[in-house]
Amino acid sequence: MAEQISQETINKALWNACDTFRGTVSSDTYRDYVLTMLFLKYISDVWQDHYDNYQKEYGDNPELIEAMLHQERFVLPKGADFYTLYKERNAPGNGERIDKALHAIEEANGTKLKDAGKSVFQDISFNSDKLGDEKQKNIILRHLLEDFYKTELNLRPSRVGNLDVIGNGYEYLIGKFAAYGGQKAGEFYTPAEVSDVLSRLLAPQPGEMICDPTCGSASLLMKCGRYVTNHYNHSKDYALFGQEAIGSTWSYAKMNMFLHGEDNHRIEWGDTIRNPKLLDDQGHLMRFDVVTANPPFSLDKWGHEEAEHDLFHRFSRGIPPKTKGDYAFILHMIATMKERTGRMGIIVPHGVLFRGSSEGKIRRKLIEENLLDAVIGLPEKLFFGTGIPAAILVFRKDRKTKNVLFIDASREFKAGKNHNLLTEENITKIVDTYRARKDVEKYAHLATCEEIKENDYNLNIPRYVDTFEAEEDIDLNAVRAERAEIKAELATLEAQMEAYLKELGYAS
Numbered sequence: 001m002a003e004q005i006s007q008e009t010i011n012k013a014l015w016n017a018c019d020t021f022r023g024t025v026s027s028d029t030y031r032d033y034v035l036t037m038l039f040l041k042y043i044s045d046v047w048q049d050h051y052d053n054y055q056k057e058y059g060d061n062p063e064l065i066e067a068m069l070h071q072e073r074f075v076l077p078k079g080a081d082f083y084t085l086y087k088e089r090n091a092p093g094n095g096e097r098i099d100k101a102l103h104a105i106e107e108a109n110g111t112k113l114k115d116a117g118k119s120v121f122q123d124i125s126f127n128s129d130k131l132g133d134e135k136q137k138n139i140i141l142r143h144l145l146e147d148f149y150k151t152e153l154n155l156r157p158s159r160v161g162n163l164d165v166i167g168n169g170y171e172y173l174i175g176k177f178a179a180y181g182g183q184k185a186g187e188f189y190t191p192a193e194v195s196d197v198l199s200r201l202l203a204p205q206p207g208e209m210i211c212d213p214t215c216g217s218a219s220l221l222m223k224c225g226r227y228v229t230n231h232y233n234h235s236k237d238y239a240l241f242g243q244e245a246i247g248s249t250w251s252y253a254k255m256n257m258f259l260h261g262e263d264n265h266r267i268e269w270g271d272t273i274r275n276p277k278l279l280d281d282q283g284h285l286m287r288f289d290v291v292t293a294n295p296p297f298s299l300d301k302w303g304h305e306e307a308e309h310d311l312f313h314r315f316s317r318g319i320p321p322k323t324k325g326d327y328a329f330i331l332h333m334i335a336t337m338k339e340r341t342g343r344m345g346i347i348v349p350h351g352v353l354f355r356g357s358s359e360g361k362i363r364r365k366l367i368e369e370n371l372l373d374a375v376i377g378l379p380e381k382l383f384f385g386t387g388i389p390a391a392i393l394v395f396r397k398d399r400k401t402k403n404v405l406f407i408d409a410s411r412e413f414k415a416g417k418n419h420n421l422l423t424e425e426n427i428t429k430i431v432d433t434y435r436a437r438k439d440v441e442k443y444a445h446l447a448t449c450e451e452i453k454e455n456d457y458n459l460n461i462p463r464y465v466d467t468f469e470a471e472e473d474i475d476l477n478a479v480r481a482e483r484a485e486i487k488a489e490l491a492t493l494e495a496q497m498e499a500y501l502k503e504l505g506y507a508s
Contacts, residue, residue, distance in 0.1 A: 005152070005160050010169040013152035014038065015176060020143040025131060031177045032124045032248060033131075033144065035170065037082075039255045040102070041148045042155045042166050043074045044082035049156040073263065074112070080104040086145045092134070094141035095127030102126075113254065115269045120251045167222075167260035174217050174252065178384040179418070189216060190294040190347070191382060193422040195223035198292050198345045200431045201374075201394055204228050206237040208289035208341070213272040213332060215242030216294070218253035222260055224290060240265040241288065243272045273328050274303040276312065278336070285312050291333045291344040297386065298349055299325035318362040326352045327362050334371065334395060342397040343373075347390050350377075353459035364457040367404070367449070371395045374405040374434055377461045379413040381420045391461070394434070402449040405437050406464040442467045 014034070021030035050072060054065045069075070080101040088097060102121040106113045113120040131137040147153070155166055171192070178189035204210050204224050212221040221242050228238045240262060244250040250269040257265045268277035278286045302325025307315045314335045320327035326348055333344050352359070353375065366372055374394040381387045389410055409430050414421040422430075433444045445464045455463050 005154075005165070007165055007168055007172075009152055010155075010160070010165060011172045013147075013150060014169050014173050017144065017147035017153075020140055020147060024136070024140065027177060029130050031173075032251075033126060035173060035252060035255065036102070036121065036124050036126075037144055037148055038166075038170060038173070039259065040098075040105075041082045041153060042259060043076060043105075045155040046157060047072065047074070047076040047081060048083070049158050053158075073258070074105070075108040077104045077108045080108075082145075082148065086149050089142045089145045092138055094138050094145070095125070095131070098126040098141065112258075115250070115267070118247065118250075118269050120254045123248045123251065164260065167256065170256055170259045171217075171219055174219065174256070189384060190220045191384070191419075191421075192219065192223070193427060194294070194347065194378070194382060195220040197376075197422065197427050197430055198347075198392065199223045199227040200427070201376075201392070201434055202290045202292060202343055202345050203231075204238060204290045206232050206235050209239050209241065209286075209338075210290040210292075211241040211278065211286070211288040211336060212293050213243050213276070213278070213291070213336070214293045214295040214329065215244050215253055215267065216249055218242055218256050218267065220292060220294060221253075222256070222262060224292060225262060236264070238264070240267075241278055241286065242266075243268045243270060243277055245269075245271045271303070273325065273332060274306055276332070285314075285336050287338045287342065288336055289338055289341045289343070291336055291342070292346065293329060293333060294347040294383075295326070295329040297326070297388075297390075298323070298351065299328075302328050317365040318358050320362065321358055324351070324355075324359070327359055330366075330393070331362070334366070337395070337397055339397055344395045346393050346395075347378075347383075348393055349388060350391055350460070352393070353391060353461070360457065363459065366395070367452060367457055370399050370402050371397070372404050372459075373399060374407065375459050375461060376407040376430060376434070377410045377465075379410050379420050379422070381416075381418075382413070382422065384419065387419075403437070403446050404449075404452060404459075405434060405444060405446050406459075406461055407433055407444045408461050408465040408467055409443070410461075411467070 017037075018027075018030065018034055021027075021033070047069070051065070051069060054068050058064045058068070085094070085097055085101060088094075102124075106119045106121060126141060127137075131140050160166060174189055175192065198220060202224065204227050206228055208228075210221065210224045212218070215221050218240075221240050225236075225238055225240050228235055240257070242253060242265070244253055244267065247269060250267065253267050257267065266278070270277045276285060280286050300323045302320070304319065304322040307319045307328070312335060314331045315328075317331065318327075320331075330346060330348070330352075333346060337344055352363075372393065373396045374392075376392040376394070378390050378392065380389040383390060407430060409426065412426045412429065414423050414426075433440055437446055439445050443465065447464045451464070452459070
């Protein structure tokens with residue numbers, strides 16, 4: 001029986017591989033190299049594993065073996081694999097050799113690793129001066145190749161079994177980098193438990209199209225796909241769509257998809273607001289059953305100048321303010337929801353709930369159109385890069401009632417040193433409360449349209465969910481009695497002290 005390996009072992013070995021860079025290269029730089037090396041090592045191990053199997057079966061027919069290998073998910077050109085690079089690790093030019101191997105892999109795999117002329121490895125150069133001078137760079141990359149050659153990172157399918165072990169390792173690394181990534185961490189990663197909340201609220205079904213227009217490293221998008229797999233007999237009957245504006249983050253998303261075995265995906269590179277790429281054959285915005293996102297909070301310079309003449313009429317309800325793009329993403333996502341099945345969940349800062357002016361007008365129209373289904377307040381310090389609390393807005397096209405559910409989940413979490421976590425109990429309570437759509441004391445309130453109108457369409461959660469904790473009544477007689485008792489004890493102590501002083505000759 002083939003030796004199996006645990007997720008913990010892979011995660012530990014991957015994080016240890018980062019030691020090669022620590023103290024020499026910043027984490028937001030070496031992140032690219034470690035994640036890319038994991039991708040290269042995995043596809044090399046898969047290729048070698050399959051080659052060995054084909055050789056056992058067709059050993060006397062090398063032409064057939066070659067033909068079988070060219071039917072693989074990834075074609076690995078001769079000499080462009082991890083093991084060739086490892087053998088040459090002691091020779092000068094490691095950076096140049098790795099770059100050439102990655103370029104050859106891109107060329108051999110057509111559009112799998114490209115989008116509109118941009119390739120997955122375009123922004124990642126192992127021959128960069130970011131790694132130091134030629135001598136230092138060569139040493140660092142030799143160590144990196146040696147780290148990934150270790151037995152713990154033998155990623156052959158015959159050894160690791162479940163493909164998710166590799167994908168989970170990749171996500172583990174992304175999560176670790178996000179934890180140390182400061183302000184930029186939120187650009188590429190949504191915490192796993194928040195992704196879990198959104199996937200369970202939106203409950204994707206088999207056959208549905210799922211989209212994240214600001215997909216980052218695609219962890220939220222894939223979590224929605226896994227909801228289908230986990231709830232419908234391991235079915236992969238869904239399609240994943242995403243768009244990401246930052247080139248290096250788009251690369252993470254593409255690699256992440258392939259490492260999770262998600263072949264039925266389309267991830268575009270570009271600015272979703274200024275240049276949406278997910279279009280149908282007629283050039284119209286594609287429509288999806290499930291739309292979800294964790295867009296950048298209150299983005300400045302989001303595309304206000306172009307919004308008035310938007311070709312896709314996304315801003316007919318109003319144009320968001322120039323320096324806050326939250327409603328630009330909300331309106332884009334609403335425009336991409338299917339008419340009957342469309343539902344969406346978006347993470348927003350609390351200002352979206354109550355700010356006035358153009359945002360207030362847009363918010364009112366969305367409520368009057370009966371699209372808003374729920375407002376869910378989350379705890380503070382859940383997201384990397386910001387400590388502020390956020391909220392989830394849920395919109396649906398199939399609403400049968402005009403009530404809106406408000407949930408205040410901000411006080412229920414597991415506290416951490418640098419950021420907080422939602423436990424399984426916290427997540428289950430949010431989802432169960434959302435599905436029940438009933439009042440829960442100090443936690444949830446199902447508000448009528450009239451209530452919201454009376455509040456001038458302000459969605460600030462404390463207006464609807466009363467979390468006030470009344471102080472216990474004070475028993476004044478008990479307080480008076482306790483005070484008298486303390487005074488008596490104090491008088492006794494003073495008398496004793498006076499006696500001690502007399503004994504010592506300090507009497508007044």
